[in-house]
Amino acid sequence: MTEIRNMSFEDAMKELEATVGKLEHGEATLEESIALYERGAALRQHCDAVLRQAEERVEKITLAANGQPAGTTPVEGL
Template sequence: MAEEQSQISDLSFEQALRELEGVVRRLESGDVPLDESIDLYERGEQLRKACQKRLDAAQARIEKIVAGPDGKPAGTEPFDTGNAA
């Protein structure tokens, strides 16, 4: 578990996301003792926040790239993940 407990700031987005997915799987399994479940939940929340922060930063960079000469968006569209509902 020591490897899993690495500093979140040292993880790439992909590593943090994989670890978060692992945390969710373990919690959903129901085979984790209560105290460990609480620790896992806390770690998962930290990972989620780190991933969201990186996604927000990426979105801001993209919006800056597509900004017009006056700094206003030159035509942004919602990102399509390909998951049509």
């Protein structure tokens, strides 16, 4: 099983969706369900953190007088 902190957002989301599916369909024992729930919670936290990091990196494009992109500026509030 891949360590969560090393997973890409997409891989973490795929595993989280599969985990939720297993829990919804009752495909696991009680102990397995608890372990799945714990991993799912960790996957969700990882996805939230990756999204926050991405939002912090977003830059706003500045336009020159002629409407052409002139560069970037950091997002307000950072």
